[in-house]
Structure formats: C-alpha cells, structure tokens
Amino acid sequence: MxxxxxxxxxxxxxxxxxxxxxxxxxxxxxxxxxxxxxxxxxxxxxxxxxxxxxxxxxxxxxxxxxxxxxxxxxxxxxxxxxxxxxxxxxxxxxxxxxxxxxxxxxxxxxxxxxxxxxxxxxxxxxxxxxxxxxxxxxxxxxxxxxxxxxxxxxxxxxxxxxxxxxxxxxxxxxxxxxxxxxxxxxxxxxxxxxxxxxxxxxxxxxxxxxxxxxADVHARRNAKSNQIREKLLQGFGIPFTARELHVHNTISYYPFTLGDISLAEVHTWLWKMQAHNQEQRYAEPAAMLRCVAERWFLTCYLNPDKQTNSLNEYRRQELARHFKPTTKQYGKFLLKSFVLRHI
Structure with missing residues (x-):
C-alpha cells in the first residue's frame, strides 16, 4: 500500500x-x-x-x-x-x-x-x-x-x-x-x-x-528580525548600547538607509565586532573580518553623500583593506560619487 x-x-x-x-x-x-x-x-x-x-x-x-x-x-x-x-x-x-x-x-x-x-x-x-x-x-x-x-x-x-x-x-x-x-x-x-x-x-x-x-511584508519581517538580532548579539557576547543596536539593525538589511547615523559610527561598530570576535572566536576571525568589511562597503556604496563623500570615507577606513568589491561594483561606486559631486 x-x-x-x-x-x-x-x-x-x-x-x-x-x-x-x-x-x-x-x-x-x-x-x-x-x-x-x-x-x-x-x-x-x-x-x-x-x-x-x-x-x-x-x-x-x-x-x-x-x-x-x-x-x-x-x-x-x-x-x-x-x-x-x-x-x-x-x-x-x-x-x-x-x-x-x-x-x-x-x-x-x-x-x-x-x-x-x-x-x-x-x-x-x-x-x-x-x-x-x-x-x-x-x-x-x-x-x-x-x-x-x-x-x-x-x-x-x-x-x-x-x-x-x-x-x-x-x-x-x-x-x-x-x-x-x-x-x-x-x-x-x-x-x-x-x-x-x-x-x-x-x-x-x-x-x-x-x-x-x-513593502508591508518587509516592514513586519524587519521588526521581528531586529528582536532576533538583539538576542544574537547577546549570544555573541559583545556589549552594545541602544545606539549601537540601532546602527547594527540599520545596516543589516537593504537598503541600509542611515538617516542620522554617520558612516564613522558604522565603521566604529563594525570594527568593534571584529575585534570582539578576535578575542572570543565566535567565528573564524578571517571569515568575520570579511563579513564586516563587506558590510562596510555596502553601507558606503548605498549611502552616497555629497558632504561626507562616502567613497573617500570608505577608502580611508581600515575595513576597506579587507574586502575587494567586483570591478563592476567599484566602478558604479566611482560613478555615483562623481555624479553626486558634480550636479
């Protein structure tokens, strides 16, 4: 049967x-x-x-x-x-x-x-x-x-x-x-x-x-995901403030809209994550470093800013040396930065 x-x-x-x-x-x-x-x-x-x-x-x-x-x-x-x-x-x-x-x-x-x-x-x-x-x-x-x-x-x-x-x-x-x-x-x-x-x-x-x-699906999903990320960070063992949690949640999903968050804040938080992992070995350090470095690139790439010049901010920070974007990605970043400064 x-x-x-x-x-x-x-x-x-x-x-x-x-x-x-x-x-x-x-x-x-x-x-x-x-x-x-x-x-x-x-x-x-x-x-x-x-x-x-x-x-x-x-x-x-x-x-x-x-x-x-x-x-x-x-x-x-x-x-x-x-x-x-x-x-x-x-x-x-x-x-x-x-x-x-x-x-x-x-x-x-x-x-x-x-x-x-x-x-x-x-x-x-x-x-x-x-x-x-x-x-x-x-x-x-x-x-x-x-x-x-x-x-x-x-x-x-x-x-x-x-x-x-x-x-x-x-x-x-x-x-x-x-x-x-x-x-x-x-x-x-x-x-x-x-x-x-x-x-x-x-x-x-x-x-x-x-x-x-x-649109509504994403908003509701992100609200639940924010709660999950907070628990994950607690399990990771990294101390964080309410502001740092806000930064983390903001750069965790597309389109990484920063609002009042500065790129400097983002880099400080991401660097803190990789430094904590170096000590605690939650994940293999090279893997974590690549992960946060890619997150740094994506945040800068998706937040062009005429005053800050996100391309320059990206390149001057340490994490830029640990992720290599594709030629197409970097070319689009250069073009966006150029157009923004000349309009």
Missing part, C-alpha cells in the same frame, strides 16, 4: 491560498531526479482551491496531505509536517516556488559527504518581478558571521538532518504566526548546535512579487 518504505527525504510544503502556483511547486518536487522522497502538504485552512489541488495529488503514493483544523500560521504547519516526516532528511519548500530537478540529489549528496554539516541550503534564481540571483555565505564560519546581520540561508531551499529535531528538540516557534521571522529565528537556534553551510549553486527558482505587495 501507500508509503511502504521510509524515504530518504521528506519534503514539507505548507500551503495557504496558493492555488495559482501550487501545482507547479508540487510537480517540481515529484519530478526530482532523486526519487526516494515523500511530499507532505500541510494546508493551513486555505480559503481558495489550494486544498482541493493538493488532494488531486494523493493518488501518488509519495504524497500525504494534512489539513489544519484552523489557521495556525507557517511555523505550526512546518512543525505539524515534521511530526509526520519519516525521511533521514527534511527539505523545506514554498507553495509558490519551483525546485530545480536536481535540487534534492545535490543536497543529499552534499550532506552525505559533509557529516559535520547539519543544515544546508543553496542559491536561488528570482523570477517574476526580479531576475537576480540570491547568493549566501558558503562555509560554516561565513554563515555564523553573516547570521548576526541577517538570514544566512535560502529558507525555501533548506535541507537538514531529521536528527536536529530528535536530538536537539528543535522546532519552529509557533507563537510566530506570520511568516515574518520564524525562519530566521529557527536558523539562529540551529546554528548554535550544528554546522550550517550553503552550496554555491542555484537549486531553486524563487518567485518575487511586486514591490507594492512586499
């Missing part, structure tokens, strides 16, 4: 009002080159035809459909799906994205070859309103460093060992009912007990929505 032998990978796909995209997402999993899978669809009381669409796939013995009795949010649905998972690995998937055919094979191969890594992800190719490639830090120390600023993995492409749930009791915080920070909060806790690394290749096509739709 159905699901006779345990699969190697359990894919958990929460669903809420995704009828327009759901079939494409489901089929991208069922058509994976890696065949030892189960797909657990968790409908969170959708008010459209999502549940009916999901049930249309139940004839496939690899598919299991669960339906929440009431709308409980993304975290609850992830946990509920995990309770029914039988695979050695658990893969995440969103109802509006499309997994590349080799995604699961690549992730199983990677985790099998790297026993010290408990959770992994990959890069994402955006489609819809954007066509950029979302890249992430690759090594465990790069991930730990970047984690202090923002989400260091592509959540819709995450794959982790089920032992994380069994040995460490990790669960998504289902008090976070919106999809605003539950992934970052989970990864922040996972990083304290297992190694996290990313594969430097695109494994997922990520659907992007119009900016008008995303």
């Amino acid at each position: 159905k699901r006779l032998s345990p699969p190697i990978v359990s894919v958990i796909l929460p669903v809420f009002n995704a009828e327009q995209y759901l079939s494409e997402a489901i089929e991208s999993i069922l058509n994976q080159t890696f065949r030892s899978i189960e797909l657990i669809l968790v409908d969170d009381c959708s008010t459209d035809n999502s549940l009916a669409i999901a049930r249309n796939y139940e004839a496939d013995p690899r598919v299991q459909v669960l339906a929440n009795a009431q709308n409980r949010g993304r975290s609850f649905s992830d946990n509920y799906g995990a309770e029914h998972a039988r695979g050695r690995y658990i893969a995440k998937m969103d109802a509006d994205d499309v997994a590349l055919p080799h995604r699961l094979q690549a992730q199983v191969d990677f985790l099998e070859k790297n026993p010290s890594v408990g959770l992994s992800s990959g890069f994402m190719q955006a489609f819809g309103e954007s066509d950029i490639v979302y890249t992430y830090p690759v090594t465990t120390d790069e991930v730990r460093s970047f984690l202090l600023f923002n989400m260091p993995v592509a959540n819709p492409a995450v794959c982790f060992r089920r032992s994380l749930l069994e040995e460490y009791g990790l669960r998504y915080d289902d008090t976070i009912q919106d999809t605003f920070g539950e992934d970052y909060e989970f990864i922040a806790r996972a990083a304290q007990v297992v190694g996290i690394a990313n594969q430097p290749e695109v494994l997922l096509n990520y659907r992007t929505l119009p900016q008008s739709v995303k």
Whole structure:
C-alpha cells in the first residue's frame, strides 16, 4: 500500500491560498531526479482551491496531505509536517516556488559527504518581478558571521538532518504566526548546535512579487528580525548600547538607509565586532573580518553623500583593506560619487 518504505527525504510544503502556483511547486518536487522522497502538504485552512489541488495529488503514493483544523500560521504547519516526516532528511519548500530537478540529489549528496554539516541550503534564481540571483555565505564560519546581520540561508531551499529535531528538540516557534521571522529565528537556534553551510549553486527558482505587495511584508519581517538580532548579539557576547543596536539593525538589511547615523559610527561598530570576535572566536576571525568589511562597503556604496563623500570615507577606513568589491561594483561606486559631486 501507500508509503511502504521510509524515504530518504521528506519534503514539507505548507500551503495557504496558493492555488495559482501550487501545482507547479508540487510537480517540481515529484519530478526530482532523486526519487526516494515523500511530499507532505500541510494546508493551513486555505480559503481558495489550494486544498482541493493538493488532494488531486494523493493518488501518488509519495504524497500525504494534512489539513489544519484552523489557521495556525507557517511555523505550526512546518512543525505539524515534521511530526509526520519519516525521511533521514527534511527539505523545506514554498507553495509558490519551483525546485530545480536536481535540487534534492545535490543536497543529499552534499550532506552525505559533509557529516559535520547539519543544515544546508543553496542559491536561488528570482523570477517574476526580479531576475537576480540570491547568493549566501558558503562555509560554516561565513554563515555564523553573516547570521548576526541577517538570514544566512535560502529558507525555501533548506535541507537538514531529521536528527536536529530528535536530538536537539528543535522546532519552529509557533507563537510566530506570520511568516515574518520564524525562519530566521529557527536558523539562529540551529546554528548554535550544528554546522550550517550553503552550496554555491542555484537549486531553486524563487518567485518575487511586486514591490507594492512586499513593502508591508518587509516592514513586519524587519521588526521581528531586529528582536532576533538583539538576542544574537547577546549570544555573541559583545556589549552594545541602544545606539549601537540601532546602527547594527540599520545596516543589516537593504537598503541600509542611515538617516542620522554617520558612516564613522558604522565603521566604529563594525570594527568593534571584529575585534570582539578576535578575542572570543565566535567565528573564524578571517571569515568575520570579511563579513564586516563587506558590510562596510555596502553601507558606503548605498549611502552616497555629497558632504561626507562616502567613497573617500570608505577608502580611508581600515575595513576597506579587507574586502575587494567586483570591478563592476567599484566602478558604479566611482560613478555615483562623481555624479553626486558634480550636479
């Protein structure tokens, strides 16, 4: 009968009002080159035809459909799906994205070859309103460093060992009912007990929505992320003032709009972070230094200022010597600086 032998990978796909995209997402999993899978669809009381669409796939013995009795949010649905998972690995998937055919094979191969890594992800190719490639830090120390600023993995492409749930009791915080920070909060806790690394290749096509739709989402997500970052900094062990926390949160997400924060303040804080890490060894020092140096470049690059001259400020500070921007990035920085001073 159905699901006779345990699969190697359990894919958990929460669903809420995704009828327009759901079939494409489901089929991208069922058509994976890696065949030892189960797909657990968790409908969170959708008010459209999502549940009916999901049930249309139940004839496939690899598919299991669960339906929440009431709308409980993304975290609850992830946990509920995990309770029914039988695979050695658990893969995440969103109802509006499309997994590349080799995604699961690549992730199983990677985790099998790297026993010290408990959770992994990959890069994402955006489609819809954007066509950029979302890249992430690759090594465990790069991930730990970047984690202090923002989400260091592509959540819709995450794959982790089920032992994380069994040995460490990790669960998504289902008090976070919106999809605003539950992934970052989970990864922040996972990083304290297992190694996290990313594969430097695109494994997922990520659907992007119009900016008008995303504005409220980003504001709510950043508010939750600010709380998570404060806890991470406390775990990092670095002392900080309310002003320094404000600086840190401001330069942690695009577009790094400084407002009344000076570039000098930013550099002072970032240098303090790397100096603290030199003493405490939270992450490998070279990885942390590269991370904060890149953050310094991005902050200066995204905050052109006619009076301060952000290009000069960038170049005169110590961190500029520890990150090498691409030729294209630096060329655009030079052009922006020139135009700003001559208009």
